[in-house]
Amino acid sequence: MTFSRQTSAGYLVNDLARRFAAALQTRIKPMGLSTGVFPVMVQLWERTELTQAELVRRIGVEQATMANTLSRMHRDGLIERRQSPDDGRVQVIHLTEKGKALRDPAIEAALSVNRSALSGLTPEERDQFLGLLAKVVETFGQHDDGPPPTDP
Amino acid sequence: MTFSRQTSAGYLVNDLARRFAAALQTRIKPMGLSTGVFPVMVQLWERTELTQAELVRRIGVEQATMANTLSRMHRDGLIERRQSPDDGRVQVIHLTEKGKALRDPAIEAALSVNRSALSGLTPEERDQFLGLLAKVVETFGQHDDGPPPTDP
DNA sequence: ATATATTGCATAGCGTGCTATTCTTATGTA
DNA sequence: TACATAAGAATAGCACGCTATGCAATATAT
Known part of the structure; x- marks a missing residue:
């Protein structure tokens, strides 16, 4: 063999x-x-506001991986998180101007x-x-x- | 675009x-x-004794990556390291019986x-x-x- | 022979993926 | 209404890749 x-x-x-x-x-x-961030950016460049769960579905990575990636992105000023008024659990992710640029x-x-x-x-x-x-x-x-x- | x-x-x-x-x-x-270990095992299944530097050359991964992988393999009883008598720097890696099996x-x-x-x-x-x-x-x-x- | 590379390896620190666990908030049903 | 379930998200801990450093041993050059 x-x-x-x-x-x-x-x-x-x-x-x-x-x-x-x-x-x-x-x-x-x-x-x-960085490479891990890139797919997330691609999604957000198309529709500027997405839920973390939405991103997980679209990109096909595990939820925990996405949470970590989003943390780094927030740390680096690429995104911000807003509490959804409809559902207290969801964080709406949106690009900063820096990210859009x-x-x-x-x-x-x-x-x-x-x-x-x-x-x-x-x-x-x-x-x-x-x-x-x-x-x-x-x-x-x-x-x-x-x-x-x-x-x- | x-x-x-x-x-x-x-x-x-x-x-x-x-x-x-x-x-x-x-x-x-x-x-x-595990996946990272696999390429190393493949090499060692062919010639049972190899230097770390040899493995790095054959597998095409960075030296630091190899060092870490070999550490885990040693921890898990797959390999052992022997000091080379010829050259005090080199560690000769060889499979354990468990690894060979x-x-x-x-x-x-x-x-x-x-x-x-x-x-x-x-x-x-x-x-x-x-x-x-x-x-x-x-x-x-x-x-x-x-x-x-x-x-x- | 001494000074200067070069080579082999280890460690620190990080990014990116995973699984497993926990917390909070909704939502369903008894 | 109370309680169980489900859904969204965070955290812990690991594997595996990388770069950047450091250190010891050997080679090379002056």
Whole structure:
């Protein structure tokens, strides 16, 4: 039984994810952003007020992870939290002006990372790649996780 | 300027990496292994004695990350460290019997995750996918990181 | 031979993800 | 009305990655 990293999808995907994250970080750190914060910002750049639970649903990260990320974002002056008058439990998150102002350069940075990463592929290969990534994510999504199917 | 997760390679790769890690973890945690430890074990299953610096080179993680991972592995009884008689700086890492015994089930677990993840793809698509992943990793490797090329 | 790198490793500190637990506030039902 | 449940959020504690430092041992250069 052999295990080679060159033929292991998991190995390659993990490797690639670290490289993507590193590349994004070098580009957005100078603006005061970080990789974990980025998906939250993307959501808030589209609709400026969202609940923490809404963000969790949209981004697909655990609630505790989101709470920590939002804490850092608040510490760094990117967001503010307001008590909802309707429901005493919910905190409405909204971007500060500082956060809003980062939209264009930050999105450009992310697009640039993607362009650069895929620059070795032909346009057809890029479409294939994105399609296959989405398809594999989809496959995962079906059982979400869980043990391997028992073989007969 | 728009940013959609469905068309962002970085977003998809990051998402996928988390899913792969979660799936692997549920399978190997019962054996006392974790995702960060796995690549180290793979190396040590092939040659039972390696230097920390060797492991860093082969696995491509930072030296500090490796030091921490090895600490946990030692704490959990997977490895032992021996002073090298030739060079007073180096610690030779070698597997314990417990670590050696995990080889077959752990590798089977990882192969199973890959099989399961790619089960929605045709054999041709799987080859394409692995090939494209390797190609993109390659592209990253060339400049390793760095700012986007200045456009004229 | 002594001074200056370089190499191998450890530690501190942080970001980002996870699970498990707890607290508060709504909401349902007896 | 009282009590159990559910939902939103925070916190504790861990794994795993990173950068930045520090330290000891070896190599190299003058």
